[in-house]
Amino acid sequence: MAENADAQPENTDAQPSLTQPLTQTSTSGPKKRALFRQPLALQWFENGVLKKLSNEERQAGRFELFLDLLYVAILASFADGLAEHPSGVQVVKYILILSPSWHIWSDLRELMNSFYNDDLGQRILILWIMAVLVVYGNNAVLVDEDLTAMRATVGAYMTARLSANTAHLVYSFSSYHHRAQQRLWFVCSFFALLLYIPLYMESLSLRSKIAVAAVGIIVEEILWVFCYSPIAKRITRSKYTTAADIGHEIDRFAAFYIIVLGEFLYAIIVGHPAASGFNVRLLRAIWTLIIAFCFNWLYVHNDGSLQFEHAIRHSIITAFTWVMMHLPLVASMLVGGHVAAASTKTEELEGAELWLLCGGLGIGILCLYVIAMLHRSDDPPGTLMLPKHLRLIMRPVIGIIIICLPLSPHLGATAFLSIIMALVVFCVVYENITSLQCGAKFWESWENTGYPDDYRLTDTKC
Template structure:
């Protein structure tokens, strides 16, 4: 959208002083190659210990088509994980509302609330990925966001559908969300003063989010129709997600204003998304523990609980297994389009599996469900989740020769999707539904793991594996003459001869190693 860049051109110019500072970092970088992947390692500006404030730096970016990044392992920070704990409670609250009221209006409400919560989590995740300092400012932002989102979640659960405090809860949820949104917008503009490498992206996103912030302000008009409110909320989300895709796309990176362009820390981003996925699967486990009182003894309810656990475990396995290849190019490294697709697919994946995980509690408790919509929501949640895992695996480029080609390895994921989609029509009881789902998941895991073995692999070689003898220490089978060694060493000492390393080695070779 060139018109947008021209409109914003007065604020997109990089101050020359900051530009030269960025070029100085580039001049001090060194070329690095890791596993065939080449980039330039930026100097790591170590901050003084116990500093309350640290100047933010771009941890990775592109310049003239070359990647520059700060090297070193970047694991999830303590306060990032602390934020995730809040989201554990939030998503459980959102999905349980649908489990208690399994109808289409509550499902729509769940999706709108979930995607708005996800938007805040994503914006904060990107801040930590690109400008992590762990100073008092970032910790304060995390605390402010957590306070705002806690208020948002508790009020959002009571929005609409005849609740006597619905309007109060609705307005409180909107206001708290807007406050959090404003904090993140202000943070983008503040950080853009110090980070010329990402100035264009942050200010364009800041301006777009100012527009969506004003658009969502229409939601504060009291007593408007729910149709109007849902349209405004979804429109704001669509604008934010659409411009996010555009800004990270190759089309935006080639514009005249983007001398520097953004990059992502693959290890950290993958770590954060994996952490979110585990939180999502935690909903399946929560359904086993929160209703543990109904699982007494080894009855049919216990069997259903085991099947739910198998489904969750298999879903986790498939996510980690990805496309089964060992030598591959990650979606975030393969291309901008696969990277965008990899990020976006996590949204329906998480939204669908959270819902299925919470409804799984109803499957464990009852033989027959009172509301048939629960069957639909559970099965289609699994179908969408499994299909999302199939798409995610397609984003990875496999580079090794395995027993089966990639599409054959992933075939059962598509078969699972079809069967999950048709399963509600069979009108089975909860035990048989879980049995079909768990068996399908196990078959899929076994199929993919066998198909992912090396082409020349013999499954029995693992059992008959013998360690490489050449790498083992050479131990003499002859008994060591310890007394002879001691006598020779004593003779050398009496002759006032120095036992240098060469003499010691000759003695060891003569009599064998005797240990310490």
């Protein structure tokens, strides 16, 4: 996982003059097309001043979104395995195989955020890592059963990460703007990958391999934070340091989150599990749709402020936290959504499945609470009906209630989904009402609906 959370010095609201787009122009006309283009940093800090190669607004690339489709399919496969065999051991396995795959996805996201030029080289790199992810996704679910699958999974992970990090190393020769941190990251991540070598050994017990994998994941997270933190910048004494395209970054996470929520909807349609006619399974399918819709609503709503500073722009700490919170958010939403959708195919849910359903959706709404709290509200006091903390208070309350619902075993699957749906809908309605400006009307009067006085109908001849 490699994300540039260096947005704090940007401070575009306070000092707009610090941002200096450097749009490349040429008196001889546009550059000729090339299969392989020179990778250039799209944005960077120069002595703490944010500069950009171009002031054009960026959007998520089509091949980036294509990667998201495969990655979400892999995560859905992991969630499906957990839902089929729910247990504490399987939850640990789910976390340990999902986290490394998130690192792979984040490596490419980081690379494209800083150096995207959509040339042949980058498209081949994306295709190559997607092919390696196919190997990873097909073997990771069997790591606790087959040594060959374990070795294939670890090998695919190391290959994918090394490929992306080698691209960083190569790009450090083509552009000097991120050079110091790119090379520092390459060295640190290379040695971190060596921690996974014991997983190839047949003599090592499964319990020991679990410990090795957990240590490796934690070490990689710590190294990522270190390499892209102000500490690394001070150590390397770099004049040029990394910066993120914040708009592109927000867009990438939002698009990915929507695709994750799409897994809720896929399972309630494919195979027509709620047929035929009106029945209880159809009701569960509709409740699942409403829950997914509301979770998307809460993500888009953020903290409901009229004026706010995004977490990535707010500070280094909030930027790192915002990025890292998306991993538990995605992991929990996939599990909870998968069980919710699967309820349309069965009469009742077992105890362990209920804990996955309620735990996944409850943790998901708690993650949305933390993410919303990371933004800084700039609304003057008294602008909205309630201050930020009171507007968002229902998220942790409802999240805890949902997590504790399985303590009432007498409830059936339909009752569980109905209660969850009602709680989430209540949260959405509560936040939208309390986010209105003081004195706002619930219904806006319709004005200027008539044609203007100078409007005339003119005859037209065919």
